[in-house]
Amino acid sequence: MLKNENSPEGRQPTTESEARIFVEDLEVAYATPSGSRVHAVVDFSLDIRRGEFLTLIGPSGCGKTSILKAVGGLITPDGGDVRIGDTIVTGPVPDQVAYVFQDFALFPWRTALGNVEVALELKKVPKAERRERAREALATVGLADAADRHPHELSGGMKQRVAVARALVSNCDVLLLDEPFGALDEQTRLVLGTELLRILESLGKTIIFVTHNLQEAVYLSDRVVAMSARPARIKEIIEVDIPRPRSPDIMVSEAFTEIQRHLFSLLYEESALAMNQP
Amino acid sequence: MSAVTFRRVGGEPQARRAVRPGGAGMSPVMLRVLTLAAVVLGWEVLARLYLQDSLFLAGPVAIVQAIPGTLSDPAVREALAITAGEFLLAFAIATIAGVLFGALLGATRRAFAPSRNLLQMAFSLPQVALYPLFVLWLGFGFSSKVVFGITHGIFPVLLGTMAATKMVDPNLVTSVRAMGGGRRTILRKVVLPSILPEVVSSLRVAAALTLLGVLLAELMVSVGGVGAMLHSLSSSFAPARLYALIATVCAAAIAVNLVLGFFERRLSRWRP
Numbered sequence: 157m158l159k160n161e162n163s164p165e166g167r168q169p170t171t172e173s174e175a176r177i178f179v180e181d182l183e184v185a186y187a188t189p190s191g192s193r194v195h196a197v198v199d200f201s202l203d204i205r206r207g208e209f210l211t212l213i214g215p216s217g218c219g220k221t222s223i224l225k226a227v228g229g230l231i232t233p234d235g236g237d238v239r240i241g242d243t244i245v246t247g248p249v250p251d252q253v254a255y256v257f258q259d260f261a262l263f264p265w266r267t268a269l270g271n272v273e274v275a276l277e278l279k280k281v282p283k284a285e286r287r288e289r290a291r292e293a294l295a296t297v298g299l300a301d302a303a304d305r306h307p308h309e310l311s312g313g314m315k316q317r318v319a320v321a322r323a324l325v326s327n328c329d330v331l332l333l334d335e336p337f338g339a340l341d342e343q344t345r346l347v348l349g350t351e352l353l354r355i356l357e358s359l360g361k362t363i364i365f366v367t368h369n370l371q372e373a374v375y376l377s378d379r380v381v382a383m384s385a386r387p388a389r390i391k392e393i394i395e396v397d398i399p400r401p402r403s404p405d406i407m408v409s410e411a412f413t414e415i416q417r418h419l420f421s422l423l424y425e426e427s428a429l430a431m432n433q434p
Numbered sequence: 435m436s437a438v439t440f441r442r443v444g445g446e447p448q449a450r451r452a453v454r455p456g457g458a459g460m461s462p463v464m465l466r467v468l469t470l471a472a473v474v475l476g477w478e479v480l481a482r483l484y485l486q487d488s489l490f491l492a493g494p495v496a497i498v499q500a501i502p503g504t505l506s507d508p509a510v511r512e513a514l515a516i517t518a519g520e521f522l523l524a525f526a527i528a529t530i531a532g533v534l535f536g537a538l539l540g541a542t543r544r545a546f547a548p549s550r551n552l553l554q555m556a557f558s559l560p561q562v563a564l565y566p567l568f569v570l571w572l573g574f575g576f577s578s579k580v581v582f583g584i585t586h587g588i589f590p591v592l593l594g595t596m597a598a599t600k601m602v603d604p605n606l607v608t609s610v611r612a613m614g615g616g617r618r619t620i621l622r623k624v625v626l627p628s629i630l631p632e633v634v635s636s637l638r639v640a641a642a643l644t645l646l647g648v649l650l651a652e653l654m655v656s657v658g659g660v661g662a663m664l665h666s667l668s669s670s671f672a673p674a675r676l677y678a679l680i681a682t683v684c685a686a687a688i689a690v691n692l693v694l695g696f697f698e699r700r701l702s703r704w705r706p
């Protein structure tokens with residue numbers, strides 16, 4: 157649900173008309189079992205450009221998922237707001253934002269095709285069109301032949317691609333990817349990352365991507381946001397000035413390894429901090 | 435043939451052969467059928483040899499011969515109709531109420547553990563001991579029998595639905611919310627399909643227990659229905675007729691179980 161915002165002091169078109177998602181002073185807190193509140197995100201502000209691939213990287217439990225959920229309207233922030241274009245996010249925005257979750261969130265009783273179709277079902281797209289578009293999306297991720305299989309007959313990598321197909325099928329401008337490769341082994345992850353990049357570079361979507369993996373972050377992104385331990389704050393934003401389209405051999409280039417090393421030193425401290433948090 | 439191959443591998447085949455049940459390459463189904471046939475045959479032989487004109491026991495052939503006659507008796511038909519009606523009503527109510535409240539309790543985090551403990555305790559009580567209270571409150575007739583059926587059948591449905599609802603994948607719920615689904619969509623597209631196999635499997639137990647409840651009530655108060663008829667037949671010295679009625683009831687119970695089992699298998703085909 158998007159609420160139109162016609163405030164006169166709206167954003168200046170000259171500096172920010174390129175931006176797609178605005179996160180302003182975002183604050184997210186959760187109630188603990190003992191009754192107190194713990195802040196997952198505090199004073200988090202970030203503008204994401206149209207068509208940008210932006211990665212959030214930070215220690216586990218620092219608040220990355222909370223930021224994504226706030227951007228997609230799945231949780232209500234305790235402070236600040238999120239805008240997509242010129243409208244404030246107050247609830248899920250299925251017409252503009254699609255998700256891929258870490259555990260894929262597939263329906264075990266639906267086939268791969270049915271799992272992709274469900275996104276369109278919820279939008280009341282007629283059955284024939286639904287079929288057609290879902291098949292196309294599956295073909296895009298290279299799963300045309302697995303359309304009739306159930307999730308338990310698919311490998312981890314295939315499930316992940318079904319989830320990506322489902323996110324692509326509704327033609328949303330914004331993709332939120334929450335550790336989409338988190339449940340996969342290193343090799344699969346590398347191959348799928350490369351493949352995902354190939355698909356996404358041709359689609360020009362605005363993407364927020366969450367990962368733990370430094371290499372993946374640098375390889376995929378236009379900008380990488382290094383986050384502090386909980387509560388999530390921005391530690392540094394790193395521009396990845398490596399031209400696109402990218403191919404896996406850039407991973408051994410000087411520029412690439414330099415950025416990766418820098419990120420590592422930023423995150424090492426924070427991860428050590430995070431480890432000692434309750 | 436395979437024995438030759440086995441011998442080549444050394445010590446292992448001995449162990450493998452030892453754990454094979456039944457031996458002689460017989461399939462489990464075959465084994466079951468043969469066992470049953472042996473029991474029936476032995477029973478018939480014993481009945482012919484020792485139980486001619488017995489007042490308490492009948493052989494299988496006599497029982498089968500008595501079934502058509504028994505089933506065409508209007509009194510028996512009426513009893514069967516009464517019991518079937520009571521059973522169906524009790525089973526329907528146990529199913530609907532059990533699924534509704536089970537889903538509600540399963541979805542409410544705080545209510546789950548306390549209510550499950552309470553229900554498990556109640557489930558373990560011998561309800562037969564409480565039947566006089568049912569009669570006291572509801573009388574001898576239809577309602578006390580139906581309610582007794584419900585109180586027997588509802589526990590497995592409640593407990594099964596609760597457990598299944600608690601196991602619904604929260605990520606799937608989040609995902610449907612992100613795709614624009616509201617409460618009703620979540621219920622229809624996530625909760626119901628997730629819990630269905632478990633619910634139907636609990637219904638198999640519930641059907642047996644509901645029938646037990648209804649028959650127990652009829653046996654105890656002896657007012658109408660198959661239970662009451664069994665009660666009177668048991669002291670009427672017409673064993674073939676008694677056994678024919680018992681066989682009919684058993685066949686009906688097995689049929690219900692088979693139908694539900696069929697649905698259960700169909701509904702859980704997606705499970706690994």
Ligand SMILES: Nc1ncnc2c1ncn2[C@@H]1O[C@H](COP(=O)(O)OP(=O)(O)O)[C@@H](O)[C@H]1O
Nearest residue numbers: 186187196215216217218219220221222223386
């Ligand atoms: N539903 C919730 N209830 C209570 N605490 C939560 C909830 N979700 C997240 N948290 C807490 O908020 C912090 C940030 O969580 P999250 O945003 O999932 O971090 P990340 O995705 O970076 O691992 C964590 O410490 C986590 O324990």
Ligand SMILES: [Mg+2]
Nearest residue numbers: 220221222334
């Ligand atoms: Mg997370």
